[in-house]
Amino acid sequence: MAKEETEVPLLKSSTTGSATWGQTLGNIIVVIIGTGVLGLPYAFRVAGWLAGGLGVIIASISIYYCMLLLVQCRDTLSSSSSSSDDESDEVHTYGDLGFKAFGKMGRYLTEFLIVLSQFGGAVAYLIFIGHNLSSRFRTHHISSSSFIFLLVPMEIALSWFRSLSALAPFSIFADICNALAMAIVVKQDLQLFDGLSERKTITSLAALPFAAGVAVFCYEGFGMTLALEASMSERRRFPWVLAIAFSGITLVYVLFGFFGYLAFGERTRDIITINLPNDWSSTAVKIGLCVGLTFTFPIMMHPINEIIEGKLKQREWFQKLCLNNNSSRGGRARERFFVYVSRAFVVLVAAVVASSVPGFGVFVSMVGSTVSAMLSFVLPTTFHLMFCGSCMRLWQRVLDICILSCGLAFAAYGTYNAASKWDTKGAF
Numbered sequence: 001m002a003k004e005e006t007e008v009p010l011l012k013s014s015t016t017g018s019a020t021w022g023q024t025l026g027n028i029i030v031v032i033i034g035t036g037v038l039g040l041p042y043a044f045r046v047a048g049w050l051a052g053g054l055g056v057i058i059a060s061i062s063i064y065y066c067m068l069l070l071v072q073c074r075d076t077l078s079s080s081s082s083s084s085d086d087e088s089d090e091v092h093t094y095g096d097l098g099f100k101a102f103g104k105m106g107r108y109l110t111e112f113l114i115v116l117s118q119f120g121g122a123v124a125y126l127i128f129i130g131h132n133l134s135s136r137f138r139t140h141h142i143s144s145s146s147f148i149f150l151l152v153p154m155e156i157a158l159s160w161f162r163s164l165s166a167l168a169p170f171s172i173f174a175d176i177c178n179a180l181a182m183a184i185v186v187k188q189d190l191q192l193f194d195g196l197s198e199r200k201t202i203t204s205l206a207a208l209p210f211a212a213g214v215a216v217f218c219y220e221g222f223g224m225t226l227a228l229e230a231s232m233s234e235r236r237r238f239p240w241v242l243a244i245a246f247s248g249i250t251l252v253y254v255l256f257g258f259f260g261y262l263a264f265g266e267r268t269r270d271i272i273t274i275n276l277p278n279d280w281s282s283t284a285v286k287i288g289l290c291v292g293l294t295f296t297f298p299i300m301m302h303p304i305n306e307i308i309e310g311k312l313k314q315r316e317w318f319q320k321l322c323l324n325n326n327s328s329r330g331g332r333a334r335e336r337f338f339v340y341v342s343r344a345f346v347v348l349v350a351a352v353v354a355s356s357v358p359g360f361g362v363f364v365s366m367v368g369s370t371v372s373a374m375l376s377f378v379l380p381t382t383f384h385l386m387f388c389g390s391c392m393r394l395w396q397r398v399l400d401i402c403i404l405s406c407g408l409a410f411a412a413y414g415t416y417n418a419a420s421k422w423d424t425k426g427a428f
Contacts, residue, residue, distance in 0.1 A: 041260025217368030270361030377407030
């Protein structure tokens with residue numbers, strides 16, 4: 001019978017601590033920036049440009065602080081168990097911290113939230129692709145849901161790849177397309193800018209949780225914190241490198257959200273690329289983004305498949321059916337069959353969810369307000385209070401409790417706020 005500690009980790013670092021600070025900086029940027037950034041101008045429209053900018057800055061500072069809390073928790077646990085040679089005492093992943101804090105249920109909860117976060121990001125990819133293709137080919141009267149389901153066979157085939165290294169360049173390609181989309185939006189702003197008189201600074205306090213949810217969602221990759229820090233050859237420089245990355249990313253986010261809202265005002269769509277004209281440059285960026293996200297979708301789904309298959313292989317019926325007969329060709333074939341079926345099922349579920357979501361902006365805000373808030377604020381502060389509480393100063397304890405309380409309140413109210421304002425078009 002397998003031990004609890006030997007469960008398949010969700011995001012285990014395979015690095016050996018050889019990355020330079022420059023390589024780590026690049027890795028942080030690639031991990032953090034995702035499609036959520038293209039919903040920021042809409043968040044600025046909903047909350048106002050001043051409230052939106054402050055929301056992004058506050059989210060950035062809070063997430064940066066909580067990422068450092070995870071590293072501090074891991075270091076505290078490592079130093080306390082340095083005399084032990086048992087590998088089960090080592091902390092490599094976010095799930096390991098959950099196990100140290102609350103045992104098996106802590107690991108399940110942490111990994112479940114990361115799976116939901118990854119699944120939310122994957123669904124956002126499909127929504128983005130469907131809506132962009134639908135807006136580009138609107139004369140053909142093909143709905144976004146139709147485009148999403150047309151992608152399902154291809155995404156299932158890509159999910160069957162055992163090695164994702166061949167798909168990694170498409171992630172970089174998608175990031176390049178993101179940068180080009182931002183540049184084109186800024187270009188449109190310079191052409192359409194007519195002053196700030198028609199742009200609201202703050203719309204209402206009720207709109208702030210929505211914008212904050214989008215902002216939190218934009219800072220993806222929180223679960224990779226420990227892996228990124230462990231990858232560095234000079235790990236003591238990680239806080240400095242992380243600060244540089246967050247400063248640059250936050251500046252880009254604020255400027256992009258601000259410029260996008262200035263360019264289109266109350267016409268700003270929940271996916272800013274839909275506002276772009278159908279000229280050759282905008283079309284090339286839209287198609288490039290869709291192609292890049294199509295091929296990076298399996299990368300987003302990989303942690304989900306990893307944890308599902310890890311749990312599947314622990315089941316007694318699966319072991320009897322496949323693993324106990326692994327030396328035979330039939331046992332290996334049955335194992336591959338169940339793996340392929342589970343991956344296809346997950347892709348199909350993601351497509352069904354994406355086709356039923358009426359709006360990109362509201363969905364992103366709900367994911368950011370719930371799952372992302374729990375992962376980014378609630379769990380890190382809880383772990384920090386548990387593992388480091390005895391050696392913390394009063395102000396640190398108060399700050400952790402404040403972030404924990406605000407994170408819980410934000411998750412509750414943000415979810416209610418987004419759900420209550422969700423109409424059939426997913427717009428405010």
